[in-house]
Amino acid sequence: MSGDQVDVSSGKLQNLTLNEEVEESVFFQTYSRLETHMDLLKDTARTMAYRDAIEQNRQLFEGKVVLDVGCGMGILSLFAAKAGASKVIGVENADIAALASQIVKDNGKENVVNVVQGLIEEVELPDGIQQVDIIVSEWMGNALYMEGMLHSVLFARDKWLRPGGLVLPNVANLWIAGACDPHRSLNNDFWNNVEGFDMSSVKIQVSHEAVVDCVASQNVLTSDYLVHTTRLESAPNTPIKFRSMFELEVLRTGIIHSMILYFDVAFLGGQTETPVTLSTSPHAPWTHWEQTVLHLDNPLYVQAKERIIGGFGMFPSSENSRCMNFELGIRSKGAKGQASQFKYFNSSQKL
Known part of the structure; x- marks a missing residue:
């Protein structure tokens, strides 16, 4: 399959860029809404699968540095902290990141979990961290690949995951x-x-x-x-x-x-x-x-x-x-x- 041809001289390239910016804005606005995250957290099968996967593998998380890509309200970051991770970095581009930071504090995990707002492709990890042991993410969209979050997880893997590190789900x-x-x-x-x-x-x-x-x-x-x-x-x-x-x-x-x-x-x-x-x-x-x-x-x-x-x-x-x-x-x-x-x-x- 070949990609669409773009006529630069007609200004279509500029329009395409503007359209992509609008699409990205709408996407992250959706994930800034409380009702969006309430619906996700109410999805018991989804949330409990991540909880069980982390809690049943505590030996993998104890003392490890964990990166949560697209952390939302921070539930996966909190699961990782509860399982004994020494450091958890939750990265979230939507404005819900500020509330996630407050939730972390309300649960007494601010010394372990650090929420960073920004695109995973643009942020730097805090405290000079250059490698992580585990990446967790709830990246899946409808028909699996909708939303394009998979690419953000793979970007994070290529940039920060140590050799032999773990991506969950894998x-x-x-x-x-x-x-x-x-x-x-x-x-x-x-x-x-x-x-x-x-x-x-x-x-x-x-x-x-x-x-x-x-x-x-x-x-x-x-x-x-x-x-x-x-x-x-x-x-x-x-x-x-x-x-x-x-x-x-x-x-x-x-x-x-x-x-x-x-x-x-x-x-x-x-x-x-x-x-x-x-x-x-x-x-x-x-x-x-x-x-x-x-x-x-x-x-x-x-x-x-x-x-x-x-x-x-x-x-x-x-x-x-x-x-x-x-x-x-x-x-x-x-x-x-x-x-x-x-x-x-x-x-x-x-x-």
């Missing part, structure tokens, strides 16, 4: 599966008549939008397939661009209206027999990430044990560097004959 997997949507037809038909007006043209635009929704486990009709893995201790800090073939087995007869994306991350390290994992699968406890849904133009009528073969691609949006766009091709051959389709999907920062 493995991230993206999965795809097929699902039915009992309300899909009803939602589509809505645009045919809105207070007596034909707005059916909206369906074309809406159909190409990747959306976040909570998919009920009983609506998943296929097996899942691993389409991409990132190992944070070795992955290069380059844009996420990939294409992957997949094959799904239909588990029961039904109608597939969409392909869904979800992810899991693993906290591997230490001597814990069963490593802590955090999953956003429809079969796992609810998380604020829910699932990312790619609606098909034509539903697939499938029967148990049929096979669906396809290809999935992901690449950065040319309009917003913190967004990812998708391409999806599928082919099935069953009792109702062969069906195939190919489609692009765009996303927005709201994803």
